[in-house]
Amino acid sequence: MPLSSDLPKFVPRVDFLHYLDDYVINFKISIRYNRYVNDASLDVNNGKWRVIVKDSTLNVDEIYVADYLVVATGENCDAYIPMINGLENFEGEYLHCSKYLNGRSWYDKNVLVVGSGNSGMEIAYDLSIVIKSPVHYFTKEMVYVGMSILKYISTDKVDKLMLTMSKLKYGDMSKYGLVRPKEGPFALKLSGGHTPTIDVGCIKKIKKGKVKVYPAIANIKKGRIIEFEDGKSGEFDVIVFATGYKTNVQKWLKDYKELFNENGMPKTCYPNHWKGRNRIYCAGFAKNGLMGIASDAQKIANDICSFTINARKLPVTA
Template structure:
């Protein structure tokens, strides 16, 4: 029987493996793809971390001093590969967990025709497990291309095309910026009220400022941050960008909604390089129609509409450990499910998910060590 089964060889799974190795506890890791950090291999070309390197490294191994404040995905992948080598992490590739079932106080993890039996299961499949793909009336008749943002690489295929990004989270905003910087005609459909912050303020990463403000009492830091944000961006309503009245820090803590970290998208909207549209209503063969009655002739649509964890399809009897949003109720033994753990799902902190991995892997390791003694 496997003592500690880790599902997923992304950053969360690697953090967990490193923490267990440091505690001299054995583990068995499975990964559905053929390499570690598969999602990072697949991301668009220009992507850098939006979080600073001091808060984003894995346990017991800081980033090299030569790395910049905001790390490019290629350097991040190299770091993860070095981390795996450092801690002797050797995933079993091309093994996808399709069902997790508890039977006779042991966890049975189905991987195709194989069943792995484990005392403890650590789920590290991530919040970006399954692309969320909405459907609109008339979409099937649209003659242009529709892809999810997880398939976007760069602006090269979109030269001389009219492109619409649906969704203005971090991914949608940066893809729109990438296209605008390469002189592609691009618009962005905003589906809900936005919470936007600058990546840097007066030469200082906003993440560091947010961590300081987050320690102030009575939500004072949140309100200060809101005032500064308004002064920095000005009145975005006149550019048809609906803005949340709640401070970004407060929204993050209470809802897990990560603010859009602006890398220059707002400036491109202000100068007209990126056109802002209302939410999508429906499609026809050549055009996209919006809820305010406007329409655009469009050649390609990129869905920056987010992802689903789909943990409820993975874990049998999940109602006691997964909430209505599909997120784990807690990291360790949720719903009295002894031996079941989750890492890489806490989206409620200013350090981002990568910033939670060191503490969460330590907490889970402590629980595993305690139950093994």
């Protein structure tokens, strides 16, 4: 179902939520809310998938049995906080950015945002605090151009174009402590799933000195002192980890080796990653953004459809 032609190219959040509601109504999708999958496994006796789900509202277990299992939890599921030497002794407050609502309670406090992706840059802009480099940064229009031409031009050429546009727009940011990764933005996306960072105004604040940039954390000393890799240190009251997420497939999918490796990612590389044996599929693990998710969904739907059509054609035996 396409988006309304009346909507702008960059769809506002509220309008996109309305689109999702309309999508559910149009296709009569029955969504089960407030449920958590505790266990999913293949029943070798009948070849069906058995999924045990906890209804958190009623505090009861539910069991679903299906011919097909689509793992659509994606590569970003559980909040990830890296192991940092001394973090357990930090006397201030620390949290993952998924818990961040606003910074009202941190007025007049020194806050460190670890991570300079989209979440980190937006929080830094919101609070006028410090962030950790390195990072690629672009306007949303630049990212749109890059994603559009990736279909026709190689990744390295698109990356060179993106970097040229960014340098023309922002100039040399290394004097402010903001350095770029060695890999290009879309090469990083393919290799590690890191989405190019869209500047929402944080770069301007960095240039004005309202947001400071630090290198990676070396260790955390007793109290609230944080040492960085360049030898400098600072005292902080709060650490916000905008350090991304990781998949949790291994926790609940007992037969994950049908499709996934030990890290919870598909064993087969893109574009052949989406299907495993025994009718198990995955969507959102291609490290290729919304375009990859759309491709996965279409392939999975077509494959399941072919199964059901062929099943109807089977002769009925007496």
